[in-house]
Amino acid sequence: xxxxxxxxxxxxxxxxxxxxxxxxxxxxxxxxxxxxxxxxxxxxxxxxxxxxxxxxxxxxxxxxxxxxxxxxxxxxxxxxxxxxxxxxxxxxxxxxxxxxxxxxxxxxxxxxxxxxxxxxxxxxxxxxxxxxxxxxxxxxxxxxxxxxxxxxxxxxxxxxxxxxxxxxxxxxxxxxxxxxxxxxxxxxxxxxxxxxxxxxxxxxxxxxxxxxxxxxxxxxxxxxxxxxxxxxxxxxxxxxxxxxxxxxxxxxxxxxxxxxxxxxx
Numbered sequence: 001x002x003x004x005x006x007x008x009x010x011x012x013x014x015x016x017x018x019x020x021x022x023x024x025x026x027x028x029x030x031x032x033x034x035x036x037x038x039x040x041x042x043x044x045x046x047x048x049x050x051x052x053x054x055x056x057x058x059x060x061x062x063x064x065x066x067x068x069x070x071x072x073x074x075x076x077x078x079x080x081x082x083x084x085x086x087x088x089x090x091x092x093x094x095x096x097x098x099x100x101x102x103x104x105x106x107x108x109x110x111x112x113x114x115x116x117x118x119x120x121x122x123x124x125x126x127x128x129x130x131x132x133x134x135x136x137x138x139x140x141x142x143x144x145x146x147x148x149x150x151x152x153x154x155x156x157x158x159x160x161x162x163x164x165x166x167x168x169x170x171x172x173x174x175x176x177x178x179x180x181x182x183x184x185x186x187x188x189x190x191x192x193x194x195x196x197x198x199x200x201x202x203x204x205x206x207x208x209x210x211x212x213x214x215x216x217x218x219x220x221x222x223x224x225x226x227x228x229x230x231x232x233x234x235x236x237x238x239x240x241x242x243x244x245x246x247x248x249x250x251x252x253x254x255x256x257x258x259x260x261x262x263x264x265x
Contacts, residue, residue, distance in 0.1 A: 144170075148179045152186060160190040181213035188222060197226040217243060217252035224256065237263060 151166035167183045167190075174180075188203030200222065207219035224239035240256035247253050 144174050144177060144179070147174065148183065151183065155186050155190055158193070160194050163187075163190045181207050181210040181215055184210070185213075185215040185219055188219065192222055192226060195229070197230050201226045217247040217250040220247075221252040221255055224259070228259070233263065 147166075147170045151163055151170055154160075154163035154166055164187055167187045170183050171180060184203050184206045188200045188207065191197075191200035191203060204219040204223040204226070207213050207215050208223075213219070220239055220243040224236040224243070227233075227236035227239065237260065240260050243250075243256045244253045244260075
């Protein structure tokens with residue numbers, strides 16, 4: 001009787017062992033599969049983060065161009081067929097004038113064509129005279145805007161070193177102006193894109209110290225990102241919390257909220 005029970009017990013033990021080992025292998029396969037899925041999701045997440053950062057930069061560029069246009073509205077050019085009427089100067093004022101006046105049309109008598117009388121000094125013309133103060137200012141503003149947009153285009157083309165040099169020349173040549181804080185900001189972003197976080201932080205702090213900056217929230221966000229990339233998570237967290245408190249309705253505050261959620265997970 002004992003001999004007949006022993007094989008049954010042995011069989012049961014083998015079945016129990018097989019049953020207990022079977023799920024382990026299945027579970028291990030599932031765990032391995034889940035790990036692969038998590039790894040793939042992490043890769044997609046990182047790719048998405050890079051893409052989002054690129055799109056944010058493009059959005060900043062568009063916003064910057066809008067601000068540029070608001071600072072320097074485009075002047076409408078008068079139609080080419082617009083007739084210009086020249087008024088005859090007052091004779092008393094003409095006699096006492098020290099500087100030569102512009103050419104005027106003088107009537108040659110009834111039935112005769114007007115005769116153009118020029119009061120410019122002999123051998124000179126309007127183009128040889130120095131530009132007025134208004135014209136000189138317009139030329140300076142045009143040059144400033146041209147230099148700024150050139151540097152910005154280098155950033156858009158991801159030519160970051162050239163962009164940094166161009167903005168540096170811009171700030172040296174034009175001094176303090178309406179674009180100074182923007183130039184500092186994009187210089188900081190260019191350094192950030194090249195993972196030169198210390199240099200980037202210097203530029204973002206300059207932006208925050210600027211008395212009339214419109215890039216404050218974005219500079220705070222990038223400053224926090226620099227701290228995070230350097231492993232200084234507490235400093236990054238404090239900056240994002242400060243950003244949300246000071247600029248609650250800004251796009252940068254929304255990004256800060258998302259970053260803080262990511263740090264909590």
